[in-house]
Amino acid sequence: MGSRKIAIMASGDGTNAEAIMQWCQKNPQLAQVVVLLSDQKDAYVLTRAQNYKVPCLCMSYPTSRTERPAHEEKMSQALLEFGAEWVFLAGFMRVLGKAFLRPWASEQFYKIANIHPSLLPAFKGAHAYQDAFEEGVKNSGVTIHLVTEALDNGPILLQKSFPRHEDDDFNTFKARGRSLEGPLWHEFLELWSRGQLMVPSKAGGHDAISSL
Numbered sequence: 115m116g117s118r119k120i121a122i123m124a125s126g127d128g129t130n131a132e133a134i135m136q137w138c139q140k141n142p143q144l145a146q147v148v149v150l151l152s153d154q155k156d157a158y159v160l161t162r163a164q165n166y167k168v169p170c171l172c173m174s175y176p177t178s179r180t181e182r183p184a185h186e187e188k189m190s191q192a193l194l195e196f197g198a199e200w201v202f203l204a205g206f207m208r209v210l211g212k213a214f215l216r217p218w219a220s221e222q223f224y225k226i227a228n229i230h231p232s233l234l235p236a237f238k239g240a241h242a243y244q245d246a247f248e249e250g251v252k253n254s255g256v257t258i259h260l261v262t263e264a265l266d267n268g269p270i271l272l273q274k275s276f277p278r279h280e281d282d283d284f285n286t287f288k289a290r291g292r293s294l295e296g297p298l299w300h301e302f303l304e305l306w307s308r309g310q311l312m313v314p315s316k317a318g319g320h321d322a323i324s325s326l
């Protein structure tokens with residue numbers, strides 16, 4: 115299958131991006147990170163990318179909503195120019211519209227995967243750990259799913275759950291979830307790069323997502 119070319123998008127500290135870059139560094143025959151794009155110019159993830167010698171792009175979102183489609187189209191084009199075949203959202207805190215998604219369309223899905231810190235479909239949105247904690251759940255988790263136009267709603271590829279302990283405060287609860295995120299990317303990359311992650315196909319069977 116050859117080495118697959120990945121673009122990472124991230125907005126913050128970058129622990130998820132680092133987990134992906136680390137795995138690719140160890141498995142260059144399976145996948146390589148060709149570019150990392152952030153929407154935040156001061157995000158620490160940019161430093162992490164430089165440490166891995168991954169080319170970085172910083173593209174801040176325009177404040178005006180009407181300028182966003184053109185901006186998103188530009189972001190996609192920039193990633194394609196680096197040769198990216200798939201996009202992994204690793205803590206990218208923007209909702210991507212059609213203008214971004216379009217060039218990544220395959221037969222029925224977009225070649226874009228996202229990590230979300232809850233057991234989807236529960237607790238969509240930007241504050242999932244907090245929302246789950248405040249709701250008093252006994253278990254929460256982390257999910258990697260394919261991206262669709264609807265927020266945090268695409269086909270679920272992998273999930274891992276963790277328990278809430280009786281003496282948890284928000285920080286200990288969240289830390290337990292955060293510790294699962296990097297390992298979940300590693301598990302995802304192992305399966306994805308070998309064509310072992312399946313989604314329902316149009317014809318009624320299942321397709322390996324890496325062949326989309």
Ligand code: GAR
Pocket residue numbers: 124125126127128129130131159204205206207229230231239240241242292295
């Ligand atoms: C992670 O907890 C990730 O699950 C979450 O943002 C954090 C990024 O951390 N993503 C979302 O909430 C997406 N809706 P990082 O910058 O250290 O990778």
